[in-house]
Amino acid sequence: MDPFTLTAHDCRELLSSGRVSATELANLYLDQIERVEGDVGAFLLVDREGALAQAAAVDAKAPADRLPWEGVPIGLKDLLCVEGMETTCGSRILKGYRPPYDATVVAKLRAAGLVFLGKLNMDEFAMGSSTENSGYHLTRNPWDLERVPGGSSGGSAACVAAAEAPWSLGSDTGGSIRQPASLCGVVGLKPTYGAVSRYGLVAFASSLDQIGPFARTVRDAAALLDLIAGGDPMDSTSLGLPGPITVPDRTDLGGLRFGIIREYLGEACEPGVRAVFDDAVAAIQSLGGVCEEVSLPSVEKGVAAYYIIAPAEASSNLARFDGVRYGHRAAGGVDLLDMYNRTRSEGFGDEVKRRIMIGTYVLSAGYYEAYYGQAQRTRTLIIEDFRRAFGAVDYLISPTSPTVAFGVGERTQDPLAMYLSDLCTIPVNLAGLPGISIPGGFAGGLPVGIQLVGPHFSEQGLLDASYALEQRLDVRSRPPIAEVTR
């Protein structure tokens, strides 16, 4: 068995046919983790013991008594609460924190019998586009260990790319699933806002956050979405999807119109990325799809609006990390205020502090209207742009990221350059739309992702179209890490 070619559907088939035990499968991935983790660093915590115990429980059941996905391993981004398992959100301030409850998606996966391999590295509190803001360690891109995997769900993307898990969960606030999926050459889906419960997802920006799947294939991503989607009484903003997601099998794109977002093909877009994108457009046309350019003038203000709205919500969401009830508490505070100051100064990293300060500022009396109010109005304009576009086309396409994976340390001193990584993904969050990144090809040996965006709750159609495109593009390669570590 070669984990680099094994999909979650393959795992399911191997388990149900009895050719592999859940324990053997768990060991396959645990061994792979052991082999490559020193280079990749995708995990913050590998729960070998817990995973093997879950696998043994699956093996104790007759295959006929098992649920469809029972025994298939998975990795979880470290901002998903797992009862009793350390959950740090990539932050020092939550070092040692063990949640007293399971996130709704975790409970769903547990009920479905999935085996939890461990917790995946991320930018601290999901703030970043390279996973370099983790409070713990770097995660490296399996395609080039000197490059970043993207972020904030860098661990979730890298672990699938390096075959340390067949699939994983991440979260996407401004591109944190799609951008690392693009940079690591895997499939990543951000569902419609409200399709998946946020209960137990440690909040970054509540009005933008969504949990979604990383996988090797569109079919696996569809299956994982089906496992986690659904309205939740614990999350008032959740609605679920109109119906269960079925495994995509569409082979053509006849009758579908695709809008190419003009604003995303400007000078920020690298030529190599543009070339792969143009090939994808040609592939869509060869499948019978119609491609036309559309303009969404307001999306160019998306990054600006996002960097007001997201920090505003974050400044409030992160107020609970105060040293009183859980997580890190600094020693030596002389009074409550001093304890707060020391705890948060010690516990948070620079990027988190930067965003808390920005968020606090834009919500302050006298500045609220000029910043937060203006950003919300911009958000409304972006929503209207997308609505107008979907009056003319079925799906929108663009490169997921304007560039391929950049070098470690290359953008850490330039926050604005880092923020522009999410140029193409951010407006999709602001509008609450579903977006997927699928591998489109390579530029200079590095993966390039293609983003497809659909109207609200169009996940099934989006996955069907993505599947057809995926089959036509037939991007097959394995990251160099596979060779290096052999």
Add this chain to the structure above:
Amino acid sequence: MNDWEAVIGLEIHVQLATATKMFCGCPVSFGEPPNTRVCPVCLGHPGTLPVTNERAVEYAARIALALDCSIAPRTIFHRKNYFYADLPKGYQISQFDLPLGLGGHLDVELDDGSTFHVGITRVHMEEDAGKLVHAGGATGRIHGADHSLVDFNRGGTPLVEIVSEPDLRTPEQARSFLTHLRSLLQHLDVSDVNMEEGSLRCDANVSVRRRGAPFGVRTELKNMNSFRYLQRGLEVEIERQIEALEAGETIVQETVHFDPVSGRISSLRSKEESHDYRYFPEPDLVPIELDEAYVQRVRSSLPEFPAARRERLQQHYGLSPYDAGVLSANRELGDYFERVAELVNDDKLSANWVTGNLSGYLNAAGLEVGESTVTPEALAGLLRFLADGTLSGKLAKDVFQMMTESGREAADIVAERGLGQISDVGELEAMIAGIVDANPGPAEDFRHGNDRVLGFFVGQVMKQTKGQANPQLVNDLLRRRILG
């Protein structure tokens, strides 16, 4: 001093008596061991989300409608951001510029029968904070304590904040307004409204001005936990402000504390510490949209309020203003009366018994109306015996006493003890014939106009019947027998 006038507005926090908290499923309770009514949500654990308690919204809507506010067709929650150890999320979920209820009023009746109108600015929903216990010091206050403990049992309890217009001019009016508001809330059945336990809390904004002048600078009197302290605190603060202004000083806008023991006002927070709460719409909750049908349903479920009931009791049952007042001040007692009156064809008798014997028994036993051993149906049974002459007033009181002790029905007691009045004419005639024949002298006196001897004969009959003869009937039969 005479041309000074105070301007007072109140902010009242009402803890709602819902079964569970505002945004999670924890039970609302008092006096439980610390941190035993908590969950990840109300402890503000990472990843948790609030879910609005529908019953709390309904209670808040009841309050808003009872105060004649208009209900916003779309209302949202905001986050009020500040750090404190009793605030687990670092923000309080509250309402800001789109509160549930706007623009109402409460008409307050004074003892002299006059009424005054108090505008209600807004009625909004929010969650309560936890409770800090300062330990290691002598006073229990934060100064001198060496550590503090937090009890989150109260955290997340639903609160409704009622803000009045600055329409109050004297501490008496403020107190009277609060008393009326409390009675109204009691009738609504939405809160325990207990000031000592903190389920009703009151802050007052107060300033003074020369009559007719613009409003002066106001101070905020925090957390007055009794009606008396509210009035007293306001009196002291108003006096302090007037003295300061007359001495040429200025009033600083600040929060002040009234110490009921010393009777003194002290500054609670330093001046420039004016908080910027950075309110913004709570993204974890969806807007609440209450349609006209919902508002109508809540409105029609509102109970009758005291003033309206007093009026109706007088009109419909012909009760005296006093009886109507007593029966409308306490909703349960009024309900009790109306149930009895429905079953007994004598409203005045029913009212007398409910305000008299029943209330006397409840007071003596320290019982609420709902705890009465004698149900309205049981009392009605007793009163029917009284109305049809089966029992005399005296006997009825005895039977009532037995009913309160045993919880039994009047009919059972009357039957068992043979207490029914003897109204059998034949039986009494035979008895009276015997007594008159045995006493020819007094009978002769009566025939000659000495009415007083009739009492002698009645006494004889009562003696033989052990007091169970119907006195009116005995009188009639005696006259007929003697006068022929």
